[in-house]
Amino acid sequence: MILGKIYKSFRLGIIYLNDFNQTVLKRLIAEKNLEFIPLFEAKxxxxxxxxxxxxxxxxxxxxxxxxxxxxxxxxxxxxxxxxxxxxxxxxxxxxxxxxxxxxxxxxxxxxxxxxxxxxxxxxxxxxxxxxxxxxLEIDDSMILGYLKNKKIDLSKIAKDYLELLKQHIRNYGFEIYE
The missing domain is CATH 3.40.190.10 (Periplasmic binding protein-like II)
Structure with a gap:
């Protein structure tokens, strides 16, 4: 994923944040006028x-x-x-x-x-x-979520995809943040 090259035209992207990458990625997300919406936490x-x-x-x-x-x-x-x-x-x-x-x-x-x-x-x-x-026996976790452009509403197909994705995640026993 390269935020600098895709931020203007993309509608939806799936990423994770953890203690290691969140400072850098949150700065880039803000610079590119994107928004990170958390979906769930996983080990x-x-x-x-x-x-x-x-x-x-x-x-x-x-x-x-x-x-x-x-x-x-x-x-x-x-x-x-x-x-x-x-x-x-x-x-x-x-x-x-x-x-x-x-x-x-x-x-x-x-x-x-x-x-x-x-x-x-x-x-x-x-x-x-x-x-x-x-x-994996390690003291770390990842917050998985999606990126969207703050200025552009998600398309119907992107919203439908998110609903299917959320259901798939729930099927694995994860609780979705709402």
Whole structure:
């Protein structure tokens, strides 16, 4: 996500804020005349392939991850870790592979026993139940929400999307901020 390039024309964007990125992102959000509307809070989860040995654990520590490849999305020209799609993106790892698309990251989770760290919400419709989310034992959380331009009302399709998104989130047992 690069706020500087998209703020004028976009209608809706989904991001997270946490203790690490919120100061920088809130400043950029305000500068670009955007508004962040929180949806819910989530604890970090590790996404791994269903056959990964880590799936035998009820929760995972950072030490448990040391011998597995860390997978993250490539962030483009700015490559700022404040814009990372993965929480805890600045942690050091022995093996780190940057990916440019969802299909590849899922394939590497399965094929290489790689992992990434996210909210814990994953769609079985998108990954055919090959990926599972396991809670990460860490004192951190993420507030997930959406961005909108303060000067432009959301379109009907954006509002419909938000309602579907909220229902999907509720289906995972999260309470939506209203």
């Amino acid at each position: 970090p989860h590790v996404f791994v392939g269903r056959e990964n040995p880590l799936t035998k654990k009820k929760s995972i520590t950072l030490e448990d991850l040391e011998d597995y490849p860390y997978l993250s999305y490539e962030q483009g020209d700015t490559n700022s870790f404040y814009f990372s799609e993965e929480i805890l993106s600045t942690l050091q790892s022995k093996k780190h592979i940057q990916i440019s698309d969802r299909a590849t990251i899922f394939n590497l989770m399965v094929g290489l026993n790689g992992y990434t760290i996210s909210s814990g919400i994953i769609s079985s419709e998108l990954n055919d139940e090959k990926i599972v989310a396991i809670p």
